Amino acid sequence: ENLSMAMPKNDFTIGIVDDVTFKSLPVKEEVSMDETTYEAKFYGLGSDGTVGANKNSIKIIGDNTDKYVQAYFAYDSKKSGGFTCSHLRFGDNAIRSTYLVNTPNFVACHVPAYLYLYDVTAGLKKNGTFLLNSLWPKEEVADHLPDQVKQYFAANNIRLYIINATAIAEEIGLGNRTNTILQSAFFKISNVIPYDLAVEQMKKFIVKSYGKKGEEVVKMNNAAVDRGGEVEQVEVPSEWASIQVTADTADDAPEFIQNVVKPVLAQRGYSLPVSAFSGREDGTWEMGTTTYEKRGVAVNVPVWHPENCIQCNQCAYVCPHATIRPFVLDEEEVKGAGEGVEILKAQGKQFTGMGFRIQVDVLDCLGCGNCADVCPGKKGVNALEMVPIATQMDNQQNWDYMVKHVSSKAHMVDVKMNVKNSQFAKPLFEFSGACSGCGETPYIKLITQLYGDRMMIANATGCSSIYGASAPATPYTKNEEGKGPAWANSLFEDNAEFGYGFVIANTSMRNHLQELMQQGLRSAAFSEEQKALFQQWIDHREETDESKRVSEQIVSALSGSDNKIALEILSMEKYLAKKSIWVFGGDGWAYDIGFGGLDHVLAGGQDINVLVLDTEVYSNTGGQSSKSTPTAAVAKFAAAGKRIRKKDLGMIAATYGYVYVAQVSMGANQGHYLKALKEAESYHGPSLIIAYSPCISHGLKRGMGTAQAEQKLAVECGYWHLWRYDPRLEAEGRNPFQLDSKEPDWSKFKDFLLGEVRYTQLIKSFPKQADELFDAARENAQWRYRSYQRMANANYGDGSAVETTAVASDEEN
Ligand SMILES: Cc1ncc(C[n+]2csc(CCOP(=O)(O)OP(=O)(O)O)c2C)c(N)n1
Ligand code: SF4
Ligand code: SF4
Ligand code: SF4
Structure with a gap:
């Protein structure tokens, strides 16, 4: 049609409404696949296994029938626990292109809350089938279906099935992994292949998918296949067809949230015209939009x-x-x-x-x-x-x-x-899209609670950039005064330098403010009180709290003045209070790819704070080994267990002598992290905090609900050590190095490793070497602890050579 027009569009887009450059072509009515094609859509929760199960389902159908098959998997940008949608298609005729499933014969809603969050019945064909993972029994399910869903079911003669996969998964011991149960329910209802054959095939794939994770996991999933047959049909009363569906009433959320954020959250982003984003060409976005998600x-x-x-x-x-x-x-x-x-x-x-x-x-x-x-x-x-x-x-x-x-x-x-x-x-980092129980986010949250109202964050690419801001969800937010962290993500490889730029820019703006105040001090146009404030600001400009206090007084003392100097100072108000400048990133960034830049920035001696969220792997991209991965851990590129030692980034930084360094593990000693944070932030030079962060990629056997307890165990057994290196102490003639964790109980070391799949996998795949590597891991940790002890015992002539420095325990804090 475009080509037949008098003035065809030379370059164009399809699928979005471009009402700014007018380069889009209109989308016409849905093109239906041929009659023999069966289409299905599965709405799941990232990490509940829906996508994996559907990958297996489509292979089972392809392998056991003559059908042509196709599947596509869509995700949102949550780390896990987000939205996933699997599009499956199979039929007797060749499938010639890649289209999403827009008119499914079958829809499965694996997350009950989605009934309210998304339009899960969209496009469901007349006489189609809907499977709901229902927390409620047959008799009660109607009370929990939204009106528009009920109306759709009745008006389109939809067959409704339910199964409480959540309860079954808990009973079997599968936690939130409802996938296999629902996969089995799908085969039972749809009968695309005989159910017995489907059961046999699903069990075959279970061995393939979960065999490495151990027999127990295989057993649980086999049980899940069997229980999937418990699916029940629920009657759809014809009177539902006459339910009057009232349109959503607008709430009191700001316009941008109503018009842009909410539609995108509801997976209706494609329907927004390009003009909805005008004014945001530079990528700036509202803070705190995660507060409107309410995912449930x-x-x-x-x-x-x-x-x-x-x-x-x-x-x-x-x-x-x-x-x-x-x-x-x-x-x-x-x-x-x-x-x-x-x-x-x-x-x-x-x-x-x-x-x-x-x-x-x-x-x-x-x-x-x-x-x-x-x-x-x-x-x-x-x-x-x-x-x-x-x-x-x-x-x-x-x-x-x-x-x-x-x-x-x-x-x-x-x-x-x-x-x-x-x-x-108030945390100025709320409701991020990190995985449930993530070990990284509590560290960030505390920093925002203490310094968030004047923070600037340069974030390396990694999990912390994804949960830190993925449009439209921004967890960084503001306090009652409307102040909160300014956040931006640079590249993986240059994030330290990016943050360094913040420091240099702020310093030059504040130097200019100082010049203005010095001019003010020499001018007769200012009162003695105003001059005293200028002097105080100059004296305390590098102290976070004091500079904030004086800055507020200066603003009120100068407001209303028409003096040129005063006006210029006021025009630079946002630079008055000292900023707390932070660089965040993971170990892949800090130990490996961004290391050169990080080293350069630490060496630069400027007042900058670095937080390394150490998950000991590249978490965001699925768990590749980094230089932080310890001996014996199984990771991508270290399938046979890492054979060399973990790099000691903290020690490297400490050799400068003017970099504040702390190694922390929040769950091991909450007060220790708080102390290190205050010391790092208040130090007028570069600071580096390396934070032990349990991650889903570690495979904690007791689940991510014990992420904090795992941090404690890690320190108790000697896997991770707590220490601080504060150059200010050396300036006072004291030992700058303080070892804050007691002599570990090394006998617990192996048990700690056996509590995480990243280590136990080794026993399955390399049984002969596993024990040897576990011993090597312990020896390396001991070697490291001994070297810390030697440093802590070094004699600085001040009598500070002690075994370990006692930091108040959690109880005392
Ligand atoms: C130069 C470059 N290489 C690779 C990537 C892809 N990438 C994005 S995040 C990431 C992993 C980040 O790992 P880490 O720094 O440990 O942070 P985590 O995700 O563990 O918090 C990778 C490899 C990239 N963005 N840029
Ligand atoms: S279970 Fe507790 S710690 Fe976990 S997200 Fe909920 S409130 Fe937070
Ligand atoms: S660090 Fe691990 S647990 Fe946290 S968001 Fe990333 S993958 Fe999830
Ligand atoms: S005892 Fe402490 S941890 Fe427990 S609920 Fe009360 S405040 Fe929270």
């Missing part, structure tokens, strides 16, 4: 038992998703919370007369369980318990009340003093 995808969420709570705030400290927080309420706020909302008397003099509540954000929680796992409770009785999400839906309104109507009480305490206080500050 956790299987279990925590419930708070206040009678067992000691108000330690550890749950909030470790939560990777910022979905559990302590709130302190004044009298009015307590009243507003309403009857039946349990509120304790807040501990601490400063909070006299106020209430305290640990509040869970049910719809954003990813159900990892770390909060409940670390909760000390009272007399050994836990104050947090993981329970099915369906039982906690009413608690969401309490979260909404707390965030909307309870003011921050962070100013009433010194949030940097200890772990407990730090959690009264």
